[in-house]
Amino acid sequence: EAGVAQSPRYKIIEKRQSVAFWCNPISGHATLYWYQQILGQGPKLLIQFQNNGVVDDSQLPKDRFSAERLKGVDSTLKIQPAKLEDSAVYLCASSSPTGRLSYEQYFGPGTRLTVT
Amino acid sequence: KQEVTQIPAALSVPEGENLVLNCSFTDSAIYNLQWFRQDPGKGLTSLLLIQSSQREQTSGRLNASLDKSSGRSTLYIAASQPGDSATYLCAVRGDYKLSFGAGTTVTVRA
Numbered sequence A: 001e002a003g004v005a006q007s008p009r010y011k012i013i014e015k016r017q018s019v020a021f022w023c024n025p026i027s028g029h030a031t032l033y034w035y036q037q038i039l040g041q042g043p044k045l046l047i048q049f050q051n052n053g054v055v056d057d058s059q060l061p062k063d064r065f066s067a068e069r070l071k072g073v074d075s076t077l078k079i080q081p082a083k084l085e086d087s088a089v090y091l092c093a094s095s096s097p098t099g100r101l102s103y104e105q106y107f108g109p110g111t112r113l114t115v116t
Numbered sequence B: 001k002q003e004v005t006q007i008p009a010a011l012s013v014p015e016g017e018n019l020v021l022n023c024s025f026t027d028s029a030i031y032n033l034q035w036f037r038q039d040p041g042k043g044l045t046s047l048l049l050i051q052s053s054q055r056e057q058t059s060g061r062l063n064a065s066l067d068k069s070s071g072r073s074t075l076y077i078a079a080s081q082p083g084d085s086a087t088y089l090c091a092v093r094g095d096y097k098l099s100f101g102a103g104t105t106v107t108v109r110a
Helices: none
Strands: A005-007 A010-015 A017-025 A029-036 A043-049 A053-056 A065-068 A075-081 A088-095 A105-107 A110-116 B002-006 B010-014 B019-025 B030-036 B044-051 B057-059 B064-066 B072-077 B086-093 B097-099 B104-109
Touching: A005 A088, A005 B057, A010 A017, A017 A088, A017 A110, A029 A075, A029 B086, A043 A065, A043 A075, A043 B044, A075 A088, A105 B044, B002 B086, B010 B019, B019 B030, B019 B086, B019 B104, B044 B057, B044 B072, B072 B086
Parallel strands: A010 A110, B010 B104
Antiparallel strands: A005 A017, A017 A075, A029 A043, A029 A088, A043 A053, A065 A075, A088 A105, A088 A110, B002 B019, B019 B072, B030 B044, B030 B086, B057 B064, B064 B072, B086 B097, B086 B104
């Protein structure tokens, strides 16, 4: 089965510019996650979707970050305007089935963002 | 709030030596624990998932144990190879959320 797809793989922008990342989860996976991984740290959850509804966005900086998952499949994460501290790898993951004890997450290759 | 700690942050061993990676967590109310591997510039690859009711899981040269009451997990990699060089992260799942440690970066010297 195809894995989690993400694009672009790399992006360099100047501060105050905007950027968008795209994710296509594994077919049939109802749950989709976006993580931010700063160099030397573990991933931090930004937002979790169940189908096209938001389950948790408590750590999403909502003044500059937004995410959507239309039709419960693909998802887009946007940053506007970007700050230097947003430089990180943005990881998308998906999981299924929906049972609480079986949430094994599968990760995409990530998008490395550099803000200059 | 769940805190996950991995010690040491980095480890270098000669080829053939067994690897022991440690993970500790502060809240024992977890559903499962997952070990991941991350190669430079790449995403995370799931290695093992241990449900909260289990004590250990094995896959090939990898064995992971879980002691939920003491908040600890250990990943053993037998007979290490240079291809095992990577960063290993553990993550615990609470209510719908994975909390990650910062990882242990392993170098296996040929």
